[in-house]
Amino acid sequence: MAGRMPLVVILGATGAGKSKLALELAHHFKGEVISADAMQMYRGLDIVTNKVTPEEIAMAPHHMIGFLDPLSKCTVVDFRNQALPIVEDLLRRNVMPVICGGTNYYIESLLWKVLIDQGLDGSNESEIPILKEANNRPEDIPSLSSPSSKRPNHEKLSLPLGDLEPGDIFETSTMGARSKDLDDPDTSDEVLHEKLRDIDPDRAGQLHKTNRRKVLRSIQVFHQTGRRHSELLREQIQDGGNHLGGPLRFPNFLILWVQCDQEILDDRCDRRVDKMIQRGMIKELEDFHKEYNLKRQEPADYTLGIFQSIGFKEFHNYLMLKTKAEKESDLGQKYFQDGVEQLKMVTRKYARKQIKWMRNRFLDPRRQIPDVYAVDSSDPSQWNEQCLEPALELVQAHLENRTPLLKPLEKVQRDVLKAELEQKILDCPICQVQTLGQSQMEVHLRSKGHRAKLRRLNSPRLLVFKISKINKDLQASSEMALLQKMKAFTGHGFSELKTQLSDPEGIFRVRIKECDALRTLDELKDLGLELEMKSISSK
Ligand SMILES: [Zn+2]
Incomplete structure (x- = not known):
């Protein structure tokens, strides 16, 4: 059956069971697993990064796991350059490569030829994280990163590497330096668009100036490659791809998506964290922390190497405690519990983001993409019936060149959704x-x-509040509650407050964030006092 050997790709969110399926498929068809997981490439932190066990490796050979120094840098280009020859070699020997991993754009780098290196294929321009915009923290938006001196600290960097997009890789690559200063928030959309018009008028003509992200990216492409983005996109399309990415690399693909009911997946993510802790994750982090983390420069940077792993920054406070007694103290235990909660939240978020990514990237009808088949892992007792057997049949059918029982997933008509x-x-x-x-x-x-x-x-400002209504018949206990709230709000003493509150024209000046003030006004209203807000100064 030479020539029919497919490249099998297993997609799925964290916790869905993709590693298990990859392993079982590789075992059954005597194939080999290629891990496409940015964190598993590093040595160390086996529990945190959920590496395969020796027993699992005995079932099928695995590649791209645990060979990088934990502090070294690795980009998607490095990954592709190492993994691609392995895939090609396996296919040449008619051995089935099973690609599996959580870093979706690593998988993509093996499936599609990307004509512009460093992942700047223009393929991920569409997503502007609205939420982040709304938070008004542009430094949080990957690839619009601020200069390194302003690099977000670990508290802000709550997303794992898998959340980054192809274009972000070049932020950490050595070539990115020149364009880092481009996204000065003080530079207006007009100025940026003008800049693009100078270097790439065609592209500037396609983009509205308010589309800052795309404008920036196109400028970055020019800085990085010395070529116009419009030109590169044209070449990509001529070569069989489209604006979403280059042409496919291999003729023979099977893409399997291990799906799972969202609620069950959330729960599984939580239990996965508990299990990691049972397996000794904290000890692993502590040892690793001792060996590497303490030797790093302050403040701890969780944007490099394996430190981007989910799990590390979440336990930063706990790990920074020096003695056993400190760790066992109330504060230490609080840090520990915070870490657990954070880790659970981040893991769930990550799983959701992966699902969104797969839907957008693998079910886009505008893209040159093979069919995607889904199996369902929601019920673990039905693993064989719902996951393994349909997958085995699919691969077998492909090898025998017949139609499989599984039907491919419908491509999502994103244009339709968008129009709605x-x-x-x-x-x-x-x-x-x-x-x-x-x-x-x-x-x-x-x-x-x-x-x-x-x-x-x-931002805190000096705000003026005027009494507009007050309940005069408050009971003693309610009056006390009101006074306490006002004391916390204004910083004034009780007697002073009593005087102020008895004045129907009473006025209070407070330096406070408007958002906090609004919340307090609501609380005060419940306690019988209505205040009207007037701002005076922005300083
Ligand atoms: Zn608004």
Whole structure:
């Protein structure tokens, strides 16, 4: 059956069971597993990165696991350069390569020819994380990263590597340095668009100036490759790909997606964390921390090498405690519990993000992409019936060149979804502004007015509050509660407050964030006091 040997790709969110399926398929067909997991490439932290066990390796050979120095840098290009020859060699020997892993763009680098290295294939331009925009923290948006001196600290960097997008790789690659200073938030959209017009008028003509992210990326492409983005995209399309990516690398693919009911997956993510802790994750982190983390420069940087692993930064506070007594203290235990909760939350989030990614990237009808087949791992007692057997049959059918029993997943008509979203009325709760459709809302969220409001909400200012209504018949206990709340709010003493509150024109000046003030006003209202807010200074 030479020539029919497919490249088998197993997709799935963290906890869905993709490693198990990959292992069982490789075992059955005498294939070999290629891990496409950014963190598993590093040595160490076997529990945290969930590496295969020796027993599992005995079932099928594994590649791309545990060979990198934990502190070394690795980009998707490095991964592809190492993994591709392995895949090609296996196919040449008619051995089935089974690609499996959580870092989706690593998988992509093996499936599609990307014409621009460093992952700058223009393929991931569409996603602007609205939530992050709304937080007004541009430094959180990957690939619009601020200069390294302002690099977000570990508290802000709550996303694991798998969340980064292809374009982000070059942030950490040596070539990215020159364009890092491009995204100065003070540089207006107009100026950036003008800059792009100078170097790549075609591309500038395709992009609206408010599409800052795309404009920036195209400028970066030019800085990095010395060539125009518009040209590179044209070549890519001529070569059989489209604007979403290059042409496929291999003729023979089987893509399997291990799906799982969301609630069950959430629960599984939680239990996975508990299990990691049982297996000795903390000890592993502590040892590793001793060996590497303490030798690093302060402040600890969780953006390099294996330190990007989920699990490390979440336990930073706990790991920084020096003695056993400190760790066993109330504070130590609180840090520990915080770490566990954080880790669970991040793991769930990561799983959701992976699902979104797979849907967007592998079910896009505009992309040159083979069929994707789904199996369901929601019920572990049905693993054989729901997952393994359909997968085995699918591969077998492919090898025998017949139609498999499984039907491929429908491609998602993203254009249709998008069009629907464009018809909806959306509102910005901060500005009480409504827009027709998502694109208009995105424009609004980037607008100066919105950003200024957001900044104002989030920075302490001197605000003036005037009594507009007060309940005179408060019971003693309620009055006490009100006074205490006001004391916390204004910093004034009880007697002073009593005087102020008995004045119907009473005025309070408080330095506070507007968002906190609004919350307090609500609480005060429940306690019988209504205050009207007037701002005076922005300093
Ligand atoms: Zn707004």
